[in-house]
Amino acid sequence: VSVSVGSAGSFLYQRADTEPRIPASNEKLLLSMALLDSLGPGRRIVTHAATASLQGGVIQGNLWILGRGDPEITAARMAALARHLVAAGVQKIRGRVMGSTGYFGHDWWARGWKRHRTRLYVAPPTALTFQGNVVNGRFTREPEAFAARSLTKQLERRGVAVVGRAGAGEPPEGLADVATIRSRPLRSILAAMDRPSDNFFAEVLAKLLGAKSAGLPGTIAKGAAAIREWVAGHGVDFSLYDGSGLSYANRVTTRGIVQLLWVADASTWGPVLRQALATGGQGTLENRLHGVKVRAKTGSLDGVSALSGWVWLDKEEAWTEFSILSRGMPKWIASSIEDGIVRTLADNAG
Structure with missing residues (x-):
C-alpha cells in the first residue's frame, strides 16, 4: 500500500x-x-447538423451530423436538433441523414488493456455518440449510423421528408451549419x-x-x-x-x-x-x-x-x-x- x-x-x-x-x-x-x-x-461541446446545399427549405444532398466529442447525446437531444432544423426552415432532405465518422479515430484499444475488459467496460469512443453507444444492451460498432437513424425518425415525426436511408461515413468539405446543439458545461x-x-x-x-x-x-x-x-x-x-x-x-x-x-x-x-x-x-x-x-x-x-x-x-x-x-x-x-x-x-x- x-x-x-x-x-x-x-x-x-x-x-x-x-x-x-x-x-x-x-x-x-x-x-x-x-x-x-x-x-x-x-466549456460546452457543440454538435453540428450541416449540409452543402439548402435552398427553399430543401436539402439537395445529405444532411451530416458532425460530432465533436459530446458523450451525452440522447434521444431527447436529437429531438432538440430536429426542432432546430425545422425552425431553420428544413422541409425536405433529398439525400440521407449521415453520421460523421470523422474528428476522432475509430481506435478501441490502448496499451495495457485486457481485451475481455474492453468489450465489457467501455463502448467504442466516437466523436458522434448516441445513447452511450449502446443498442439493446450491447455496445454498437456503428454509433454514427445509430445517431443518424434517430435524427431521421425525429425529423419525419415533424413532417420533414427524408428520401434516403440513414447512414454514416466521412463528410465532404464545404459543409455549412444549419443547426447545432450544445452539451452541458x-x-x-x-x-x-x-x-x-x-x-x-x-x-x-x-x-x-x-x-x-x-x-x-x-x-x-x-x-x-x-x-x-x-x-x-x-x-x-x-x-x-x-x-x-x-x-x-x-x-x-x-x-x-x-x-x-x-x-x-x-x-x-x-x-x-x-x-x-x-x-x-x-x-x-x-x-x-x-x-x-x-x-x-x-x-x-x-x-x-x-x-x-x-x-x-x-x-x-x-x-x-x-x-x-x-x-x-x-x-x-x-x-x-x-x-x-x-x-x-x-x-x-x-
Missing part, C-alpha cells in the same frame, strides 16, 4: 509514496484536471463521469483533449499523451496510456497525485473538480464513508485499488489532500484500509 497525505503544500504522512502503482480509475482524476485546465469548467459532464466512474465518458473526453492538443483525428493515444504532457508540465512524471484507467500499463505515485491535487487547489477550477468527485454515500462511494466530509475518486481493477482526493479537517477548517494506491489484496480489504485511513484523518482533525 502506498499512501500520501498533504496539506497546504506540505506532506503530513508518506508511505512508499514514490513507488509506481497502477492508478485504475484514478486516471480519470488526472484527465479531469487536464480538461478543466485546458478547456475551462464552462464541462463541469457537469465531469461529475457524470467521475462519480459513477464512467469509462466511456473518459475515453471520449480524452480523445477530445487529444484532438485539441495534437490535432485531428482525436485518438486514445493522443488523449493519453495530452494528459502526460499536462502532468509533466507540473513537474510530475507518470506513465499513462489511456483516459479511463483500464490500462494495466499505467503507472503513477501517491506523491505525484497529491502534488497535482495541490495544483488544483491553487487553480480557479479546483473547487469545480472537488465538486465533481463522489462524496460518501454517492456514486462509487455509495456504500462507503457515510458521515465523512470527503470528495474522492475511486479506482478498481483486478487486484488493484485506489482512492484519492480531499477530506475535510474541521480543526484546520481546510481540505487535506490524500492518495492511497494498493495492489495484490482482495478489494474488500483494500477498501477497508482506504476508508480507515480517511476516517482516521477526519476523526483526528476533529
